[in-house]
Each structure stands twice: as structure tokens, then as C-alpha cells.
Amino acid sequence: MASVLVFLDVPALPLPRAARELLTLAGSVGEPVVASARPLETELAEALAAHGARKVYEPAGDLDTVLVAAKAAFLAEAATAEQPAAILLGNSFEDREIAARTGIKLGSGVITDAVAVAPDLAVTKSVLAGSWTSTCRVQAGTPIITVKANSVEPADAVEAGAPARIELPVPEAGPAARVTGRTGKRVSGRPELAEARVIVAGGRGMDGNFGPVEELADLLGGAVGASRAATDAGWIEHSAQVGQTGKTVSPQLYISAGISGAIQQKAGMQTAQVIVAVNKDADAPVFEIADFGVVGDVFSVLPQAAAEIRKRRA
Amino acid sequence: MQEAANRPLNIVVLVKHVPDAQFDRHLTGPGHTLDRSESILSELDEYALEAALQLAEARGGEAAGNRVTALSMGPAAAVNAVKKSLQIGAYSGVHLSDEALAGSDAAGTSLALAAAVRAIADADGPVDLVISGMASTDGETSLVPAQLAERLQLAQVTFASELEVADSADGPLVKARRDGDSFTETVEAPLPALVSVTDQANDPRYPNFKGIMAAKKKTVRVLSLADLGIEAGQVGRDGAWTTVAASAPRPPRSQGTIITDDGSAGVQLVDYLAAQKLI
Ligand SMILES: Cc1cc2nc3c(=O)[nH]c(=O)nc-3n(C[C@H](O)[C@H](O)[C@H](O)COP(=O)(O)OP(=O)(O)OC[C@H]3O[C@@H](n4cnc5c(N)ncnc54)[C@H](O)[C@@H]3O)c2cc1C
Numbered sequence: 001m002a003s004v005l006v007f008l009d010v011p012a013l014p015l016p017r018a019a020r021e022l023l024t025l026a027g028s029v030g031e032p033v034v035a036s037a038r039p040l041e042t043e044l045a046e047a048l049a050a051h052g053a054r055k056v057y058e059p060a061g062d063l064d065t066v067l068v069a070a071k072a073a074f075l076a077e078a079a080t081a082e083q084p085a086a087i088l089l090g091n092s093f094e095d096r097e098i099a100a101r102t103g104i105k106l107g108s109g110v111i112t113d114a115v116a117v118a119p120d121l122a123v124t125k126s127v128l129a130g131s132w133t134s135t136c137r138v139q140a141g142t143p144i145i146t147v148k149a150n151s152v153e154p155a156d157a158v159e160a161g162a163p164a165r166i167e168l169p170v171p172e173a174g175p176a177a178r179v180t181g182r183t184g185k186r187v188s189g190r191p192e193l194a195e196a197r198v199i200v201a202g203g204r205g206m207d208g209n210f211g212p213v214e215e216l217a218d219l220l221g222g223a224v225g226a227s228r229a230a231t232d233a234g235w236i237e238h239s240a241q242v243g244q245t246g247k248t249v250s251p252q253l254y255i256s257a258g259i260s261g262a263i264q265q266k267a268g269m270q271t272a273q274v275i276v277a278v279n280k281d282a283d284a285p286v287f288e289i290a291d292f293g294v295v296g297d298v299f300s301v302l303p304q305a306a307a308e309i310r311k312r313r314a
Numbered sequence: 315m316q317e318a319a320n321r322p323l324n325i326v327v328l329v330k331h332v333p334d335a336q337f338d339r340h341l342t343g344p345g346h347t348l349d350r351s352e353s354i355l356s357e358l359d360e361y362a363l364e365a366a367l368q369l370a371e372a373r374g375g376e377a378a379g380n381r382v383t384a385l386s387m388g389p390a391a392a393v394n395a396v397k398k399s400l401q402i403g404a405y406s407g408v409h410l411s412d413e414a415l416a417g418s419d420a421a422g423t424s425l426a427l428a429a430a431v432r433a434i435a436d437a438d439g440p441v442d443l444v445i446s447g448m449a450s451t452d453g454e455t456s457l458v459p460a461q462l463a464e465r466l467q468l469a470q471v472t473f474a475s476e477l478e479v480a481d482s483a484d485g486p487l488v489k490a491r492r493d494g495d496s497f498t499e500t501v502e503a504p505l506p507a508l509v510s511v512t513d514q515a516n517d518p519r520y521p522n523f524k525g526i527m528a529a530k531k532k533t534v535r536v537l538s539l540a541d542l543g544i545e546a547g548q549v550g551r552d553g554a555w556t557t558v559a560a561s562a563p564r565p566p567r568s569q570g571t572i573i574t575d576d577g578s579a580g581v582q583l584v585d586y587l588a589a590q591k592l593i
Contacts, residue, residue, distance in 0.1 A: 181499065
């Protein structure tokens, strides 16, 4: 069976859902093999094997101090060594850029925003801000596909032992920008927005107070999202932004609170399975796509819902 | 090296002509291509243009020898994206237009744009910066900037939310802030470099009367594939590395239930979540 190379930019334990999804998807198309952007600890390599990886390619040193270019050069080398049937990556901005450059190096087409990959490598992708889907194919080189989170149900881990490990020299990346400083995002204890199954998002209507949004998100084990109006106002960090220029999400449940639902916001969330909206303005465009809408004040509806959830769980 | 400091910059800004997202957009025809009848300058490229104009103005603008060239690739009507850029303030414009470009994917687009940037350098001198938007609002792939950096072998500074060009002993350096998915970075690169900017980078200016009048005097250079030494089969549908076999609108979301809060909406909301097995 042909192998499918899965690129993991920041592998960590516990293995993120996004990585498990990619391995599961790779396993449905061929034999999963991993290219890791950094050398791995034994437990991490074993965790990858437990999720299906037969083989892991690792760089002999750090790829981290230059942007993208080095990671793309490394992935291209791993692909040249492995000759896989396809290459899968996540759909983050950085993943897409690594895919982009690897595509040029390998003479391979790149398809972004995949929501499904068939065994014959036909790719279903979400296009036009989530309002259309299309079926695409790569017809030159090794298909390189970036896959949106929540596209497959990750398989459970199995007993596996250690994968074969192959070290590749750190490639010459060519001209590249240097990272001069990096601050990690505050760890919130909440799930990552891009992979969360439940998202409660607030907008201009939250008027500077995200408390009710956070409370409901925590009760539902969800992530907190925001519209651009709320991040621009500085009520919440920019990384919480959902939409055309923020994150695109496809959770099971998206609760939109005090967000009008302009096209740029919808672009990020309209593939959610269930959309609930709370907004004072009955004409807000978000109600056109909401499965359940409440015309009402976020500051009374959200706390009442939170209290009701607590009561039912008690 | 004294004369290196504050030397004028030669900047190329990528501007794409895209269907207006405010209207209903759809894919049509055997190639499943986008209906481009109601098209405008991509709103995300306005941030790229603004960034270019600010960097040039910080060094004395056009009078001091800086260049800001708006470059668009697309059908005849795409010249409107270049013209709008000239009205906003770009100093000159280039329109890469050729029948054979229709249906290009990101690989073909980056191939043609890279050749156009080289042609601009041949005509006007070395290009210091290529600045683009973070994504187009139609294809939304974000592949083009990184692919251009790869093809032109430029240092890549993508998704910049703050941007400056500072002078150093070794020549100008581009410094940027970049908001990744899980971190914020500061990065720097020597010129020449490729930069893509996010919508956090600045507040784009609007064309004013003076700009609109001035734009009438500016010329748009039109380039064809032959001018760039590219063969038709390398781009367009024939040269594309990806193909679309089918497309369909997402099934419209079935009309949901909308209630008006009578004091119990929070409880009704929880009833709904429970019925959907979401809590
Ligand atoms: C619905 C849809 C889905 C698609 N999916 C894919 C896919 O998965 N893979 C693929 O390879 N192609 C795909 N394409 C084709 C691709 O989007 C276009 O062909 C496009 O030319 C290149 O990518 P982009 O517009 O997404 O560019 P992006 O990389 O998103 O654009 C970033 C920036 O590059 C600059 N730029 C891009 N194109 C031009 C241009 N013509 N002129 C000037 N500046 C430009 C602009 O500054 C723009 O803001 C898709 C097209 C459509 C309509």
C-alpha cells in the first residue's frame, strides 16, 4: 500500500486532535508516515505509532529560527525520500504556507480547505467562504492537501510500539526571515479554537464584557471566539477572531452572541453543524443562518442559560 | 555606508480583481470557474497598498525616487483593480492579461506573477519589496504569497500585522510583527523580501478627488505572456496543477426557529441544546 505523509508542525503530548485526525485520514487512504518539524522524544514517537504512523522523518536539528522556508525544504526532502501517494497538513496559515512552498519545490498542486479526502484522492473542499463545496484533484506531482479541523472522527489509539525513525539533515532554506522574538499565547485551559467542538463567540453586542460568553463556554467545555469588532476594540485577544481574516471553524455547536453576522464573520463559521444566535436586533443577518435564534439581550439570555445548565446538571 | 541609509524603495503591490463578496457568488461552466461579472479590488489588498504607500512616504514618496507599482493579473476587467489602486495612490500600474491565463491555479498564478515582478525589475531596477494581501477573497488559498517567495527566492514575511523598514549597516531591513495561530512573533529580513499583510496592519485610505484626477494621468502598462516568455501551456487551465471536477452550493440551512425573549429565552435555549443532544 502506498504511504501518505502527514506533516506535523508542533507535535506535542497529548497528541492534539488535529494531528490524530490527519493520521486517521492518512490511514483511510494509505499507510500513515509522519514528517515532524522537530526531533521527537521517544514517548511522542510512540504516540504517533499508536495512532498509525509506521515511520517518522525528523530533522537532525532545529528548523525553528527561520520562517516557513526551512520547514518547506525539510518536508520536500522527506517527500523525496518517501515518495508518498499524498501529503497531508493542517489548514492553519502556517501549514498552508509550508504546503505552498513545498508544492513549488516538488512541482505538485496544492489544495487547501479540504473537508474530505476520498481513497482515490478526490478532495472535497469548502470554497467561497463556506457557501459552496467543490470536488478537486491534483493533477501534477504528489497531491498536497491541507485539511480543515473536525473533518474526520479521530480513531482510538492502539498498542503499537516504536515507529521506524529516519533523521534528515537540516536543509539549506535559502533567503528567509529570522524570528527575533516570540511570545506564546496565554494558556487558557480551554480547547484550541480551530479544533473546538463547541464555540461561544461574542461581538460588538458584548460591550466590553466577555464574562457571560466565557462562562457559557466553560460550562460547555468550549472555546471562546469573537468577531473582528470585539478584537479590534481590544476586549479579547486577536487570536480569538473567527472569520475571513481570523480562524475558520467547523464546530458541532457555534453560539453567536451579540454578533450581527456580516459576510466576513459568516465566512468563518457557517459550516458549523448547529448555529445558535442571540442578538437584540431581529434583522441581524446571523438569524438567516441560525438553527435557533433568540431576539433578546445577551446579558440576560446567556446568564439564564448558564444557570439553567447548572441546575440541570446538579 | 551612508548612502545606503534611507535610499528609495522599489515596491510592487499585488492587487487582485475579485467578485464582490456582498453579492451572491457562484461557480459556473464546465471548468467550475467563478462568475466574475461583479468584481472589485479585493478588500484585503487595500491593506497591502496602504502598507506600500506608508513605507514609500516614510522615505519621501515619489519625489524622492520611491516606486509603488500596483500589479494585477486577470481578464480585461482586472485593469479596474489597477486603476482603483492608482486612484488610492499607487504611483504606477501593471496589468498582466492574457486569454491563456484563464483558469490558472495558485501555482500558475505565482509563476506568472513572479515573471511579471522580474519584468518590472528589468524595466525599473531591482525590486525591494513585493507586498500582497493575506489572502484573496475569492480563491482564499493564501498560497500565492509563499509560492512567490519560493519562486523569486525572497525572504518571506507573511501575515504581518505591523510593518516597518529600518536601516542597518548592511542596508534596509524589513521588521514585522506576525500573529501565528498560537503565538506572536517579531521577525526581520534583509531586502529584497516578500511581505503579506493582514487587516490589522493599517487603516487603508480612500481615493479622494485629487487622487481620482491624478490617476487619469497615470498609465497602466499591459503585459502579455509573450512579454514574459511564458508559454500558454504553463499557465491557465492547461497548465494548472489542480482541477475542479464538480461544485455545488452548500445546501441552504433550513429555516431555524427564532424566538423573542419573553424572560425565559435562556431556558428555551437550553431546551433546544438538550433536544439536539448538545449538552
Ligand atoms: C473557489 C475557488 C477555490 C480554489 N481552490 C484552489 C486550490 O485549492 N488550489 C489552487 O492551487 N488553486 C485554487 N483556486 C485557484 C486560485 O485561487 C486562483 O487561481 C488564484 O489565482 C490563486 O490563488 P488565490 O486567489 O487563492 O490567491 P491567494 O494566495 O489567496 O492571494 C493572496 C494575495 O496574492 C495576490 N494575488 C493573488 N492572485 C493575484 C492576481 N491574479 N493578481 C494580482 N495579485 C494576486 C493578492 O495580493 C492576494 O490578496 C481556487 C479558486 C477558486 C475560485
